[in-house]
Amino acid sequence: MYRIGSIVLLLALLGSVEAQGKPSKDPVQMGGAKPVSEQIREVELAMSSDEYSELTLQDKSTVKASLSQIQSEIGDHERVDQLPPQKQVAIFNEQEKVNTILTRSHADSRVVCRREKTVGSNFPNNVCMTVAQRRDALEAARKNMRDANRSQLIPMD
Numbered sequence: 729m730y731r732i733g734s735i736v737l738l739l740a741l742l743g744s745v746e747a748q749g750k751p752s753k754d755p756v757q758m759g760g761a762k763p764v765s766e767q768i769r770e771v772e773l774a775m776s777s778d779e780y781s782e783l784t785l786q787d788k789s790t791v792k793a794s795l796s797q798i799q800s801e802i803g804d805h806e807r808v809d810q811l812p813p814q815k816q817v818a819i820f821n822e823q824e825k826v827n828t829i830l831t832r833s834h835a836d837s838r839v840v841c842r843r844e845k846t847v848g849s850n851f852p853n854n855v856c857m858t859v860a861q862r863r864d865a866l867e868a869a870r871k872n873m874r875d876a877n878r879s880q881l882i883p884m885d
Contacts, residue, residue, distance in 0.1 A: 755779075755834035758798075758823040763806045768795050771826060782836040782860040787829045794822040836860035 756774040758767045772795070774780055775788060783791075801819050805811055808819050841856040857865070 755827075755831045757827050757830070759820075759827070761807075764798060764802050764808060764819075765806070768799065771795060771830065774830065778837070780830065780833045780837055782858055783829070783833040787833060791826050791829055794825045798822045836863075 756770055758771060760767075771791065775783060775791065798819050801815050801822075802808070802811070808816055811819070836859050838859050839856055840859060840862065841854050843852040844855045845852050
């Protein structure tokens, strides 16, 4: 009985530690029932977090421009549904821009770890990179292989 209790306690502790260490699974999205000012605050906080580490400078400026456009359109109102339809459409378009950028960046910022063997060693190591870093490394390797193959195909005079 003591053994079963300690196993259950260990599993409960592991579950709580795992839940604390994991980033949120869903990206921050604009829209819904929350007041617009609260949504803007959430987006600004999220952009500075590690969950959006692959957010480029251009994307950050686009999001900030969209947020300022939303703030100017919303004016003194708290929610989008309090505005005339034309302004609602303009805000919706800006929100979609923000949501698209944040969703892509959230997916690219996800860290993936793999156990890989280093050349010349039998010991595997954990190699952790974001999805975007892995994609960039793969593209760089492909480019290097293409360039190496092209240099071998140069005709000799």
